[in-house]
Amino acid sequence: MRKKLNLILIVIVLLLSTTNMISQDISRPLFAIGNATTDQICVTPASPNREALAVANRNFLANTEFILELSDEEGVFPIDNIRVLTRFVSPLELAPTEQIVFPSFPIPTDLRSDDYRIRVRYIEPNANTNIGAARVVAIHFFDNTERVTLIGPNPNTNVVALCSGESTTLNVIPENLGEYQWFFNGNPIAEATGTSLENVFQPGTYTVLSDFGSCNDRFIDNESTVTVVNFNKTTVTINGPTIQEYCPNDIKVLTCSIAANGLIYEWFKDDELIEGETDSSIILPESNFSGFYTVRVTGTNTCFEITNPVEVINLGSDILTRPPPEIILLPSQGFIVLDITTNAPLTSTIEWFRNDVSQDPPAPISDAGALSFTVTNPAEYRAEFITTDVCNETIQIITNVFSANSINAEIASIINCDDNASSTIALENLFGVIDNGAQVPLTPDQYAFFNFEWFRNGTATGITETFVDVSDSDVGQTYVLQASIQDVTFPTTSSNELVVEFLDDIVQIEVDPAVLPEGGTVTLTAAPLSTNYSYEWFLNNEIIPGELGNTIEVDTEGQYFVRISLSDCFIDSETVSVSSIAPPGETEIIPNVVTPNNDGINDNWLLPESLFNQQDVEVTIYDTSGRVDFMGASYQNNWPLQNSKSLGQNPIYYYIITKNNSVVRKGSITVMR
Numbered sequence: 052m053r054k055k056l057n058l059i060l061i062v063i064v065l066l067l068s069t070t071n072m073i074s075q076d077i078s079r080p081l082f083a084i085g086n087a088t089t090d091q092i093c094v095t096p097a098s099p100n101r102e103a104l105a106v107a108n109r110n111f112l113a114n115t116e117f118i119l120e121l122s123d124e125e126g127v128f129p130i131d132n133i134r135v136l137t138r139f140v141s142p143l144e145l146a147p148t149e150q151i152v153f154p155s156f157p158i159p160t161d162l163r164s165d166d167y168r169i170r171v172r173y174i175e176p177n178a179n180t181n182i183g184a185a186r187v188v189a190i191h192f193f194d195n196t197e198r199v200t201l202i203g204p205n206p207n208t209n210v211v212a213l214c215s216g217e218s219t220t221l222n223v224i225p226e227n228l229g230e231y232q233w234f235f236n237g238n239p240i241a242e243a244t245g246t247s248l249e250n251v252f253q254p255g256t257y258t259v260l261s262d263f264g265s266c267n268d269r270f271i272d273n274e275s276t277v278t279v280v281n282f283n284k285t286t287v288t289i290n291g292p293t294i295q296e297y298c299p300n301d302i303k304v305l306t307c308s309i310a311a312n313g314l315i316y317e318w319f320k321d322d323e324l325i326e327g328e329t330d331s332s333i334i335l336p337e338s339n340f341s342g343f344y345t346v347r348v349t350g351t352n353t354c355f356e357i358t359n360p361v362e363v364i365n366l367g368s369d370i371l372t373r374p375p376p377e378i379i380l381l382p383s384q385g386f387i388v389l390d391i392t393t394n395a396p397l398t399s400t401i402e403w404f405r406n407d408v409s410q411d412p413p414a415p416i417s418d419a420g421a422l423s424f425t426v427t428n429p430a431e432y433r434a435e436f437i438t439t440d441v442c443n444e445t446i447q448i449i450t451n452v453f454s455a456n457s458i459n460a461e462i463a464s465i466i467n468c469d470d471n472a473s474s475t476i477a478l479e480n481l482f483g484v485i486d487n488g489a490q491v492p493l494t495p496d497q498y499a500f501f502n503f504e505w506f507r508n509g510t511a512t513g514i515t516e517t518f519v520d521v522s523d524s525d526v527g528q529t530y531v532l533q534a535s536i537q538d539v540t541f542p543t544t545s546s547n548e549l550v551v552e553f554l555d556d557i558v559q560i561e562v563d564p565a566v567l568p569e570g571g572t573v574t575l576t577a578a579p580l581s582t583n584y585s586y587e588w589f590l591n592n593e594i595i596p597g598e599l600g601n602t603i604e605v606d607t608e609g610q611y612f613v614r615i616s617l618s619d620c621f622i623d624s625e626t627v628s629v630s631s632i633a634p635p636g637e638t639e640i641i642p643n644v645v646t647p648n649n650d651g652i653n654d655n656w657l658l659p660e661s662l663f664n665q666q667d668v669e670v671t672i673y674d675t676s677g678r679v680d681f682m683g684a685s686y687q688n689n690w691p692l693q694n695s696k697s698l699g700q701n702p703i704y705y706y707i708i709t710k711n712n713s714v715v716r717k718g719s720i721t722v723m724r
Contacts, residue, residue, distance in 0.1 A: 077151065077171045077183030078106040080119060091189040093266035094158045096196060103137070103153040105171050105183060111145040118172040119153050124164035126187060136169070158192055163229060165189040165264040191266040197225045198272035199261050203251075203279075204351045208313025211251070211279045212350020218252040221259070221277065228261040228273075254281050280309060282356040287348050289361045296364045298442035303335035305361065307346050315349035335363065337446065338370040367442030368395035374450045377491045379483035380429055381455070381500050382539040389450055391422045395438045404433040413437065429454045453491055455483030460534045460546035465518075466553070468620035476530050476549055477518035478503070506531045506545075525551040554617040555579050557703050557719060558624035565640050567608060567631045577601040577613040577624065578644070578721065585616040605629055641708075644721045647692050647699050656720055657688045662708060664688075672720070673705045680704060691722065 081088040083102040092101055103119055118138040122128045137156035145151065151171065170185035202222045203211040211219060223231055226246045233243035236255045240248070251257065260267065260274040267273070280286050288308045297303045307316060310331035318328040320342045325333070333344075343362050349355040371392040380387055393399075397417040403410045403424045414421045416436075426432055429452045436446040463479040481498065482490035498517065505514040508529055512519070519530065528551050535543040561576040577586060580601045588595040591609045605611065612626045641662075646653045662668050664685050672681040672690060680696050691699025699722050708716040 076109050076181060077173065078108065079184045079186035080105040080169050080171050090186060091265055092158065093269040094192045096194055099157050100155045101158055102155050105151045107145045107147055107149050107151055109147055112175050113142060113144045114140055114176050116140045116174045117151050120170050120172055122168040124166060126166045126168045158190065160192045162190040162192050189265045191263040193263055193270050193273055195272045199259065199275045200224050201259055201275040201277045203277055208311045209277050210309060210311035210314060211277050212282050212314060212354055213252065213279060214282050214354035217354060218250050221248045221251055221257060222246060223259050230262050232260040232262050234258040251279060254279050282350055282354055284359060287356040287358055289344065289346060289358050294362045296366050298444055299337050299367045299446055300444045303340060304332055305344055306332040307348060309348060317347040319345045341365040367440045367444055368393060368438045370446065370448060373448050376449065377451050379455050379491050379493055380452050381497060381536060382541055383500055383536055386425050386427045387452065389424045389426060389432060391434060391448060395436060396440055398439045400437045402435045406430050426452050453485045455485060457484045457542055458534060458544040459484060459490060460532055460544050462532050462546045462549050464549065464618050466618045466620050473520065473522045475518050475520050478532060500537055501534045502537055504533050506533060521551050523553060526553060527551065552581060552583050554620050554622055558613060558615050558622055559643050559719060559721060560613060560624050560627045561643065562627055567629055572604045572606045573629050575603050575605060575611055577615065583617060587614040641716055641718065643718060644723060646723050648724060655688055655692055656690050658686060667711050669709050671707045674701050675703050
C-alpha cells in the first residue's frame with residue numbers, strides 16, 4: 052500500500068512540474084496581417100513577411116527579450132536547437148493586457164505544414180525565463196515563380212494527343228514541391244503522389260496538385276491540368292456544317308475542334324497546303340475562297356489526324372486577278388496599268404478613285420476598258436465593284452502606288468540537290484525603298500527597266516543576265532549583282548554578297564568521350580563546319596529542339612544523327628550511339644580525320660593499342676569507288692603517308708577492321724590538307 056501511494060505522489064509531482072514549465076504569463080501567439088490575426092499564413096515571394104503578436108497577462112520589465120519559437124512540421128519542439136522565427140527586446144515596461152508585437156519578419160521558405168506550433172519564450176533582465184503556451188498554426192511557403200506545370204509528349208500545350216493504342220507519361224515540374232495529388236476528371240487517383248503518372252491512355256482531364264494543405268485554396272499556380280484526347284475523325288474536325296456558304300464581305304472563319312498551343316496545324320484547300328496558316332483557325336480571304344478545306348493536326352511524331360473536308364461556297368462573285376496592294380512606279384516607266392478580272396455578272400458596275408476622288412462615274416464592267424486604269428503618279432487607287440449577284444455587295448480593291456528613293460537587290464543560291472558540283476546564283480528580289488524606309492517588291496516585268504552585271508571577287512564578269520551558273524571551281528568565291536535603272540540618273544545598287552558553297556557528300560559525327568560517364572555528358576561534333584550550313588540534331592529519330600550548332604552536349608543514352616542543310620538541300624549523317632556501356636571492341640576511339648601535311652601532327656591514321664601491330668587484326672581501306680587503297684595485317688599506323696596507293700589524295704576513304712576474320716570496326720576517314 053505504501054508503494055502505491057509513493058507512485059501516486061511521484062505522478063502528481065511530475066504533473067505539477069510540467070505545468071510550471073508552461074507559463075500563462077503570455078497568451079498563445081497569433082500571426083498578424085494588417086489589423087487581422089490568423090493561425091494560417093500562405094506565403095509567396097511577393098509578400099514573404101509577416102508580423103506576430105501575443106498578449107501580456109502580467110507586468111513585464113523593460114528590456115525583456117521576447118522570442119517567437121517554431122516547432123517541427125509535426126508540432127514537436129525539440130529539446131535542443133529550437134527554431135527561432137524572430138526575436139526582439141522591448142524597451143518599455145509592459146502592463147497586463149498589452150500586446151507583445153513582433154515586428155515584420157520573413158517567413159522561411161522551407162515551411163510547409165498544417166501542424167506547426169508557435170510559442171513565445173521570454174527572458175527578463177532579472178534572468179527570469181519562461182515559455183508561453185503554444186498555438187497550432189498552418190504555415191505554407193510557395194515559390195509561385197515556378198508554377199506547377201504538367202508536361203506530356205506535346206510541350207507547351209494543355210492538350211495531349213494520343214492515337215489508337217498509344218499511351219504516355221505525364222511529368223510535373225518543378226519536382227521539389229513535396230507530395231503531389233493526381234486527379235482524373237476531378238476524382239483522386241489512388242496512390243499517385245509522385246512527380247510522374249505513367250501509362251496514361253484514357254481520354255479525359257488530368258490534374259496534378261502540389262499539396263499545400265489548408266492553403267490549397269489560397270494559392271494559384273500550384274496545380275496544372277491537361278486534357279488527353281484520342282486523335283480520330285470524331286475528335287478532330289472542322290467546326291460547323293460540312294457545307295458552309297458565305298458572301299465575300301462575310302467574316303469567314305474555319306476553326307479546328309481541338310485548339311491548343313503545342314499542336315501543329317496545317318491547313319489545305321483542295322488538297323494544296325496553304326502556306327503560313329499554322330493556327331487552329333483560319334480566316335478566309337474576301338475573294339477566291341471557294342473550295343474543300345481540311346486541317347492536319349499533329350500531336351506527336353507518331354500521331355496525327357486529317358479532318359474530313361468542309362466545302363466552302365462563295366454565293367457571290369470572285370475577283371480573279373488584281374494588281375498588288377503596293378507597287379513602285381519607276382522613274383523611267385512613265386505609267387502603270389492596273390488590271391482586274393472578275394466573274395461577276397456583266398451588269399455589275401465599277402468605279403475608280405484616286406486618293407478618294409472619283410475619276411469617272413460608275414460604269415458597267417462590260418464596257419471596254421472598264422476593268423483597267425492607267426496611273427502616272429504615286430497615289431492611293433481604289434476600285435469599287437457593286438455586284439448584281441445574290442450577295443449584291445460592294446467589293447473594294449486598293450493599290451498604293453509609290454515612287455522609290457533607292458533600289459535594293461537580293462541574290463540567292465539555287466542549288467541542284469542531285470548535282471553537288473554545280474548550282475545557279477540568281478536575282479531573288481528587287482525592292483523599291485520608299486520614304487518611310489519600307490521595301491516594296493518590284494514585279495518581274497519591271498526587271499526589263501534595269502541593266503544588270505555580275506561581279507566575281509569585285510571584278511566585272513561581263514554577265515548581264517539575272518543569273519549566273521557556278522561550279523565547284525567557284526567554291527569560296529564571292530559574287531555580287533549590280534542593278535541600275537535604264538535611261539535615267541538613279542543610284543546603282545549592289546546586292547548582298549554571296550560566297551559559293553556546296554553541301555558536302557558525307558557528314559560525320561565525332562563522339563567524345565566514347566562512353567557516357569555517370570552524371571556526365573558526351574560532346575557530339577558534326578563535320579564539316581560552315582557558317583552557311585544549318586544543323587538539326589535528332590535523338591531516336593525525334594528532333595532535339597533548340598540545338599542548331601554543329602556541336603551538342605548530351606546526357607541521354609540513345610541513337611543520334613545530325614541533318615546538315617544548305618539552301619533547300621540537306622544530308623543526314625550516319626547514326627551514332629551514346630551509351631554508358633561500351634560495346635565490345637569499341638572501348639577505344641578510332642580517329643575519322645587525318646591531316647597529312649608532314650607537320651608531325653595527325654599526319655597518319657593512328658589506331659589504338661588493341662588494334663595496332665596485331666597479327667590477327669587486318670585493316671582494309673577503300674576509296675569512294677570501292678578500290679582497295681591499303682590492305683594488310685599488323686598495321687603500323689603509317690597510312691596514308693607511306694602505304695596509300697592513291698597517296699591519300701582523295702577527300703574520303705572507308706575502312707573495315709577484322710579480327711580473326713570477324714568485323715570489329717568500320718567507318719570513314721576524312722583526309723584534310
